[in-house]
Amino acid sequence: xxxxxxxxxxxxxxxxxxxxxxxxxxxxxxxxxxxxxxxxxxxxxxxxxxxxxxxxxxxxxxxxxxxxxxxxxxxxxxxxxxxxxxxxxxxxxxxxxxxxxxxxxxxxxxxxxxxxxxxxxxxxxxxxxxx
Ligand code: 9YT
Numbered sequence: 099x100x101x102x103x104x105x106x107x108x109x110x111x112x113x114x115x116x117x118x119x120x121x122x123x124x125x126x127x128x129x130x131x132x133x134x135x136x137x138x139x140x141x142x143x144x145x146x147x148x149x150x151x152x153x154x155x156x157x158x159x160x161x162x163x164x165x166x167x168x169x170x171x172x173x174x175x176x177x178x179x180x181x182x183x184x185x186x187x188x189x190x191x192x193x194x195x196x197x198x199x200x201x202x203x204x205x206x207x208x209x210x211x212x213x214x215x216x217x218x219x220x221x222x223x224x225x226x227x228x229x
Pocket of ligand 1: 123138148157193201203
């Protein structure tokens, strides 16, 4: 059994700060669960280009308002508390925070904890997906 608190994780190197978001990776590859779990804050009035070509990600909105646009078809989906979006097609997207949004994210394969997006919105592959 492993127990961690967000408050403790935020005080450690688990918290990564980027230009338009920060993310506290509470559960990572070295926990050997087959996925990682993060609490991410998307900053207000921002747009982030994301394309997880090597990962599957699901994101649940805890608080705040925004939208996600899938680039392949130009569709825009509102995000509000209670919304879960599931990037099952490795969907390239634009994530916009209207207000600050707090999100809970899971990744398969798990992140190792050091990743930040490169200029094309991609994280490098660290592991094969769990079947
Ligand atoms: C929602 C989203 O993908 N935000 C980018 C940060 C990511 N959740 C992470 O690296 O923790």
